[in-house]
Amino acid sequence: DIQMTQSPSTLSASVGDRVTITCRASQSISSWLAWYQQKPGKAPKVLIYKASNLESGVPSRFSGSGSGTEFTLTISSLQPDDFATYYCQQYNSYPYTFGQGTKLEIK
Amino acid sequence: QVQLVQSGAEVKKPGASVNISCKASGYTFTSYYMHWVRQAPGQGLEWMGLINPSVGITSYAQKFQGRVTMTRDMSTSTVYMEPSSLRSEDTAVYYCARPYYDFWSGSPDRNWFDPWGQGTLVTVSS
Numbered sequence: 655d656i657q658m659t660q661s662p663s664t665l666s667a668s669v670g671d672r673v674t675i676t677c678r679a680s681q682s683i684s685s686w687l688a689w690y691q692q693k694p695g696k697a698p699k700v701l702i703y704k705a706s707n708l709e710s711g712v713p714s715r716f717s718g719s720g721s722g723t724e725f726t727l728t729i730s731s732l733q734p735d736d737f738a739t740y741y742c743q744q745y746n747s748y749p750y751t752f753g754q755g756t757k758l759e760i761k
Numbered sequence: 762q763v764q765l766v767q768s769g770a771e772v773k774k775p776g777a778s779v780n781i782s783c784k785a786s787g788y789t790f791t792s793y794y795m796h797w798v799r800q801a802p803g804q805g806l807e808w809m810g811l812i813n814p815s816v817g818i819t820s821y822a823q824k825f826q827g828r829v830t831m832t833r834d835m836s837t838s839t840v841y842m843e844p845s846s847l848r849s850e851d852t853a854v855y856y857c858a859r860p861y862y863d864f865w866s867g868s869p870d871r872n873w874f875d876p877w878g879q880g881t882l883v884t885v886s887s
Binding site for chain 1: 796805806807808820822823856858861870871872873874875876877878879880
């Protein structure tokens with residue numbers, strides 16, 4: 655199975671900050687990576703697919719980059735609605751696997 | 762619009778089984794896999810497996826082989842997921858999730874999930 659490792663596990667930041675979350679795959683997954691945002695009691699919502707493609711309707715302050723084994727999700731200027739947990743997911747091969755999550759907290 | 766509506770919360774005793782449903786609407790049911798993902802309280806997301814609603818073929822993560830059964834009812838556009846021999850560690854929210862692409866638009870086995878069902882909480886407690 656492909657292991658996905660996210661860092662950091664928790665991130666404290668303020669409104670307006672630029673933040674970056676990293677996701678590393680245990681083997682190359684090309685660009686077959688998605689990023690999701692999850693709020694308490696809700697299902698995950700896709701933000702980025704194929705490593706760098708912004709899902710329709712997602713604010714442009716979200717961006718993704720990377721390929722192979724190292725990927726990043728960047729939020730250019732945090733807004734109050736962005737405080738949530740973020741997960742990466744590889745869909746290069748089954749079983750699909752997720753990172754352990756990054757909880758973005760208000761500083 | 763595309764929508765996945767899951768059945769309500771369940772409380773089960775250890776050793777029991779539970780049947781969770783996911784009713785699809787707004788798209789051609791037989792043109793997309795349906796996946797299941799679970800999330801234990803305060804934990805991350807775990808892929809369980811998938812079903813091809815067109816032919817009923819399933820593929821399960823090794824961890825869930827023999828403990829989970831996925832089925833579908835084409836007449837009602839509903840998929841079902843039945844975990845059996847429940848243990849306390851199976852207490853989780855279970856989500857159905859549809860891949861973005863159908864079988865013909867792209868690679869059906871390389872897909873992110875959009876949309877997701879609202880989740881079904883299963884609590885296993887004696």
